[in-house]
Amino acid sequence: MSYKWPLGMDIKMKSYPVLCIFLPLMFFSCGDGSRPEQTASKAETEWELVPFKQLDQWVEGKELRRNVMISDSKKSSGARFYRKNGPSIGVNFRNRLNNENIKNYLFSGAGLSVGDYDNNGLPDLFMVSQDGPNKLFRQKSPWQFEDVTEEAGIVDTESWGSGAAFADINDDGQLDLYVCNKGNPDEIYMNQGKGTFSGGFVGGSKDPYRAPTMVAFADYDRDGDLDFYRTSTRLISIKEMFKGKVLTKKDNSGIVRAHPSQADQFEMIDGLPRELGTHDRLFRNDGVGKGGMPKLVDVTRDSGINIAREHGLSAVWWDYNDDGWPDLYVSNDFHTPDHLYRNNGDSTFEEVTKDALAYTSWYSMGSDFADINNDGRFDYLSSDMSATTHFKQKTMMGAMTDTAWFLDNLEPRQYMRNVMHVNTGTGKFIDVAFHAGIDSTDWTWAAIFGDLDNDGLEDIFFTNGIERNVQDADQSIRMRQAGANGATVEELRKIFLDSPRLKEKNLAFRNRGNFKFEKPGDDWGLNEETVSHGAVLSDLDRDGDLDVVVNNMNDPVGIYMNLGNNSQKGASSHSHRSMLVYLKGIESNYFGLGARLTLKMPNGQLMNRIMTSSRGYMSGAEPVIHFGWPSSWGDPEELIINWPSGHLQKVQNIVPDWHYRITESGTGTTGSPDEASNPKARLFSQIDEALGINFIHSENFYNDFTSQPLLPNRLSRFGPALAIGDVDSDGDKDVFIGAARDRQSALFIQNKKGQFGRTPCPALKADQIYEDVDALWFDSDNDGDQDLYVVSGGASQAAGHEHYQDRLYLNDGSGQLSRAPKSILPDLNLSGSRVAAHDFDNDGDLDLFVGSRFVPGNYPTGPESVLLINEAGRFSKIQCSASSSGMVTDVKWSDIDGDKRADLILATEWGPVRVYQNKEDGFHEITESLGLDDFTGWWNCVVAGDVDQDGDNDIIAGNFGTNTKYSVSKEKPATIFAADFGGNGTLQLVEAQYKEGKLLPVRGRSCSTTAMPHLVDRVPTYSSFASKTIREIYTPQAIKESKRLEVNTLSTMLFRNDGKGKFIAEPLPLLSQMAPVMDIVLTDVNRDGRKDIALAQNFNAAQRETGRMNAGLGVILIAKDNGQLDEIWPDDSGFFSRADPRRLIATDLDGDGTLELLLGQNGGDLQIFRSKHNLGFDKNP
Structure with a gap:
């Protein structure tokens, strides 16, 4: 059974005459389920509510009206998104990282989570901090938050926080909270109702080396409660651990390996020590134990999950093979490989990465999934740190000899760029990132899909930047030379701290179809230049479009209100439609995590979603599904829900611009969408x-x-x-x-x-x-x-x-x-x-x-x-x-x-x-x-x-x-020059490309100067090479006299x-x-x-x-x-x-x-x- 209510309907408030604000969710019984309904807590102001309409009494909803709550009248920019002032709406927060705590492994930042923990109908924000206390902000009315951290029972454990997620761990209809900490045990807060939590710890005693980063919830065994996977990297480098004394030992075959006393911290690859991370963990939920805390069982080893020490940064549950069982993708940083685990349906997993993927990102960070082309198959995106400008590309590209072993030998290969794997339905994916134009988005952390413009196609939002530019090749050389010259730890640290802060623009990409994405730039207003990490997309004000919240490092939190069609560059108010869907499971978990929703449109479009709690980077999503589409597509024909329990449920007569709360039907057709039992006839x-x-x-x-x-x-x-x-x-x-x-x-x-x-x-x-x-x-x-x-x-x-x-x-x-x-x-x-x-x-x-x-x-x-x-x-x-x-x-x-x-x-x-x-x-x-x-x-x-x-x-x-x-293109062809540039009788090659209005080298300084040593004096540093054109590096005369070919x-x-x-x-x-x-x-x-x-x-x-x-x-x-x-x-x-x-x-x-x-x-x-x-x-x- 289902309920609906209008998006953005007019509601009277005592403190205002008449404003367009947004209905709090108050859920009443709408099914024969055995779980007790949770009563919504009232907001501070009294609400005059429009009654819900049952499925058989649906009537036309009110026309969706977009936000008008911009008190400072800065709408004139015409951008789709407007940056709210955090303190003015009650969100006074910044993720601080002080200089004395700056280390590589803390540059990874922190995340946040969004969810309606108090069931007042508006999502709340939990912000994670590294050098300060975490904060819980309750949204008491649209765009009005209050800091309720202490009164809600959230404790300052003085931990370096990383990731967080709201999830109903004990399946009582209230969102609980999980917080990942580096060095300290993780925190788990069980929702007690009435806006309070009782807390506990997960993971045992303090461990100065472990660094959990993200928790991802799913009912992987489909038993009706939520299990979770937790990624982890490391907190302290091996040089810090062993005070610079990294020990090695030759084995019987003469191969140099890590000394047994340090073998669990690094491995020797191609003669160099490579740091190992720490273990990820898969926890099975076995129900509620003493004190209302969940009984969590570590099943990592028995489940088939890789137990190697790796650098996990994000994990996403999704059903890539459409068999009804949640599969798992794990994104790992550095040389440790990503993993795609196929759920076997018997509480075990099989890694299928090599068979499914041609290659992965190298320094994989954020990850997400979506059906980018509305073909019914879910595609996958992972982010890396590939620069968008020629200068940054060439200054971040060090000596290729340092990574030759890695690039030539790993299977599947790993490359330093974003990848967007399109699902072909064969168990194999094709990466389309270059064609899509999203292969390079700078130093990217979060990568999140969402239909930001309500056009029926999922767009992408990336967060960028790092507190110190540790990939600058010239700076790395200076550090290496200083170390070789006997610099003290304090002197090396000063050089490190003197590295520039790499503030970069966050980037949004509009999905244009046919695997093409474009930057809307200033038209959307999301390209703030800062250092950002975790982010969430959520309809904060419940007006039918997705807003954006970003956790910035050493800068205030970024909160962006989606003006939708009210932006000056938007279309008319009737040009797009949307709806929000909330699920209530009966045999499935309460919020329906893992459910697959398909919205069928009259023009043949099929918009597909999976209810999930974690996506992007170190961040938690709320259990709400958003659909948007152009009005020209017409009204939806039906909403099809495949529940985790196996039930298949269909909802017809859908009215656009309404919220829908759908209770799992116990009478629907059971089964799985898996086609394995009925394979299709292929050519x-x-x-x-x-x-x-x-x-x-x-x-x-x-x-x-x-x-x-x-x-x-x-x-x-x-x-x-x-x-x-x-x-x-x-x-x-x-x-x-x-x-x-x-x-x-x-x-x-x-x-x-x-x-x-x-x-x-x-x-x-x-x-x-x-x-x-x-x-x-x-x-x-x-x-x-x-x-x-x-x-x-x-x-x-x-x-x-x-x-x-x-x-x-x-x-x-x-x-x-x-x-x-x-x-x-x-x-x-x-x-x-x-x-x-x-x-x-x-x-x-x-x-x-x-x-x-x-x-x-x-x-x-x-x-x-x-x-x-x-x-x-x-x-x-x-x-x-x-x-x-x-x-x-x-x-x-x-x-x-x-x-x-x-x-x-x-x-x-x-x-x-x-x-x-x-x-x-x-x-x-x-x-x-x-x-x-x-x-x-x-x-x-x-x-x-x-x-x-x-x-x-x-x-x-x-x-x-x-x-x-x-x-x-014809105007900007790929070019190759061939000549004896070095004057040594050898024909040398120079590849060039037109970029940023100039003809620039394709290859980097390391490769170029190795092949032509005479260039070292002309371009003594990576920055000097990166700032020069082809003619400035090789001289106009040399280029003029060379053989030139173009494509x-x-x-x-x-x-x-x-x-x-x-x-x-x-x-x-x-x-x-x-x-x-x-x-x-x-x-x-x-x-x-x-x-x-x-x-x-x-x-x-x-x-x-x-x-x-x-x-x-x-x-x-x-x-x-x-x-x-x-x-x-x-x-x-x-x-x-x-x-x-x-x-x-x-x-x-x-x-x-x-x-x-x-x-x-x-x-x-x-x-x-x-x-x-x-x-x-x-x-x-």
């Missing part, structure tokens, strides 16, 4: 092991950066080669998989049962010295069988080395291969990329074009690609304009101009997709006339075909996508052929842009006669500053009648893989009439996906 299913093709591509180790330290990406990792052909002429298809240098390639022969077996091939075994990057089965000598051409590539040898020679293996007709004599192929000692065959001279045999990617040691010098003419089985190089096309990454033949001759299409790196028209007199480049020269990219692959069925061939080209650290688009593109000699560029749909596309196939996926598109995504070979670009899972695009492409999400397509792919082939591999997709990945196994459709084709490649 593809993975069948790797079923066919017997067991091959794992293994890379040999080679350091690409030895000869050219500033390469953007590794150039030695473009295998495996993959080719399909009938080797033994028995009518079925066999598979060749090429290997890395010093590894053996594999030939798999298919038997009559559709199974494959690896067949020994002495010729291939003898050629392990080559790096196979591409392969092609074709009849080179017109003898009726399939021969094998293998392209040699890589970067491990000097340019022109004989190990770059391509190879041709001749088939004897029975499947036995032998290396063709040297006279068959010319010398092709080029680092190749791709090969494609076509009889371009119409003489009845197949000729070849072999693309070349780069000149080893001389990137980005354009290499020579070759056109090989077949003359009776012998191949000769002929002159061709396409030979000097730059760095060629892919080759295709296709009739582009409709003259029945196949033209040559080349994908290039740092260039356009090039087209060479095939004419009687040779090949003529027509790239410019087709309009393709306007789009320079890092094109990885290309394919041509009639996508829109208009009778001509279109071009699809795979690029790096819009979800990388690079942001480019102005990174979007993966469909170039539509207009049939009139021009191509129209059209970026492929959203998921296609989330990671580099390494290969593409055109094939009819759903048997409707149209050519669909499959994309292989991800690239893990970037230099370590960039990190892996592996947010993608692969994409299927379905062609429609109107020529448009429908994007199929991985959960529906079944084609998903976290692979690092290089080749994708579509074929009916085993001859059963169904399509298979073969995915060859670098450093991994061959993956095979089978379609559910019987296509009935037999002519696939």
Whole structure:
């Protein structure tokens, strides 16, 4: 059963004539539950109440009126949020940290919690302090608070406070309070009603090393009461603990480890001591014990939770896999990894981080979840400390050698930036932070989702700043030098205290849809510059929009009233609607924590929420759900509630702009939203092991950066080669998989049962010295069988080395291969990329074009690609304009101009997709006339075909996508300069980007000066490097004389052929842009006669500053009648893989009439996906 009452309704007060203020919540019995109802306490002023309406008596609510309580008339700024003066509304508080207590581990600040502890209908604030007493502020009427700390029974324990949360721990309908303390036991306050608490301690005696940071409540075992997880870091550094004497010891194998007496405090990694944190804890609630205190049982070890000593800063409960059981994400600081724990439903958890996430934040701080695209799946956000300006980025970036071990070895990888993991429904997430524009938000602590503008999409609020800039690279060097010169502890402390206070703007981001967020800046008024930590979003005045409260360090608390549509820049008062939902559990916990709410709208939008108590950073949320939406969406059709008990409840006839108190129905359909018992029919299913093709591509180790330290990406990792052909002429298809240098390639022969077996091939075994990057089965000598051409590539040898020679293996007709004599192929000692065959001279045999990617040691010098003419089985190089096309990454033949001759299409790196028209007199480049020269990219692959069925061939080209650290446009292209900048005969590289109106270096000072030592005198400090442009660092003359290449688009593109000699560029749909596309196939996926598109995504070979670009899972695009492409999400397509792919082939591999997709990945196994459709084709490649 439910009750509703209007938001922001007119209420008469004795002390005012008539003001628009907001109704206190007074809850009466509205169900058959067995729990006693809690009576609301009256405010100091008397209220004239409008009666609640029962579900079957709902009537039109009063129109929502927004806040007018701005007594000082400062509304003129027009901002959406107005900063309230704390003391004037009764909230006189600042989180103080005195200089004598300044330590790294106290810079993490403190949080707060919001909740209606006295049940008067208005949320109250509990503020946590570090060097002062915590404070409880009761909201007695809208925007009027009073300090009730002492009278409520909150004790000053003289602890360094950190996190806090209101939660109904004993399930009596009243919010209790949990407070985390550093060094001292945590405090737990049980609500006694009438506005008072009785307190106790959690965690035993004092411990000077432990530092709990955040508590997150959830009914993880779904037994009707609230359990909790508590994160913890450390309070005292190992140098303080051991007075600078960090002890190590060599073990029997000679490895240096922490001495046994200190082994629980640090570990040695790459020769350096790395501090360990302290243990997190999971507590199970076993009901009420003596004195009304909960019986809490530490079940951490038995539950499967990691018991390592880590640096936990935040934790969030959420149901990521939609099975009805609360899962847990833990954000850890420093080198300790984050954890995603899947709830098994039997009081145990399984860590699934490596399988679910491509990577995580490095210094993970705050965290939150939301359904950012209203698709019914909950997405996840964690914050880090990545700077928003070039200067701060480069001064915070120290020597990469200090962290090389970390960046190169952890799984999953950790990167110093925010990540926003979008839930694909497959158990795997894709990070879209770069595309969203929220990857870097400065030194960020809290990250909180909430619909701040009531537009139906969840926005983000970040808090920023730190009391001392401990990441300043120059300051770190000064500290290190002073220590090496014998500075005393007091002298080092003075240097430390002299570090500047890093005040930074808090940032809000408006959700614009399609994974895009934008800064509203001054329009919202939330960008105050200070040092902020914990924050909450709550409708403090109960007017239907979210207000913001921030706990600042050494500054007054920030309280921001949401003016909503009353702001001068807002829309009309009718443009948006909202509602607040309160739950009362019967079989579930009282406030319904863990319940999933879905608001179904007439336009098909589904807004989804989960009731939670903790989110962001060190802070507690109130158990109230807020929904907002544009009026144009209409009135909600129904509210669907999945209760923790398993009950499913639906509420219809919803009137906007009302509060709803909904009591759990005992008669609803029970069950779980889990689809595991009824798996959906996907387009593809993975069948790797079923066919017997067991091959794992293994890379040999080679350091690409030895000869050219500033390469953007590794150039030695473009295998495996993959080719399909009938080797033994028995009518079925066999598979060749090429290997890395010093590894053996594999030939798999298919038997009559559709199974494959690896067949020994002495010729291939003898050629392990080559790096196979591409392969092609074709009849080179017109003898009726399939021969094998293998392209040699890589970067491990000097340019022109004989190990770059391509190879041709001749088939004897029975499947036995032998290396063709040297006279068959010319010398092709080029680092190749791709090969494609076509009889371009119409003489009845197949000729070849072999693309070349780069000149080893001389990137980005354009290499020579070759056109090989077949003359009776012998191949000769002929002159061709396409030979000097730059760095060629892919080759295709296709009739582009409709003259029945196949033209040559080349994908290039740092260039356009090039087209060479095939004419009687040779090949003529027509790239410019087709309009393709306007789009320079890092094109990885290309394919041509009639996508829109208009009778001509279109071009699809795979690029790096819009979800990388690079942001480019025609006006601001990514740029690379190549020259002998140091005058030592070595070709050096400088990457540059346009930022802040200047052309600035991409790489940092450490990498740049290591590669070019002559720069040290020009930029002696990190700040001097960070403040200079490219021309100031390298001199205008050096830049002018260098080779310069530019890229102005990174979007993966469909170039539509207009049939009139021009191509129209059209970026492929959203998921296609989330990671580099390494290969593409055109094939009819759903048997409707149209050519669909499959994309292989991800690239893990970037230099370590960039990190892996592996947010993608692969994409299927379905062609429609109107020529448009429908994007199929991985959960529906079944084609998903976290692979690092290089080749994708579509074929009916085993001859059963169904399509298979073969995915060859670098450093991994061959993956095979089978379609559910019987296509009935037999002519696939």
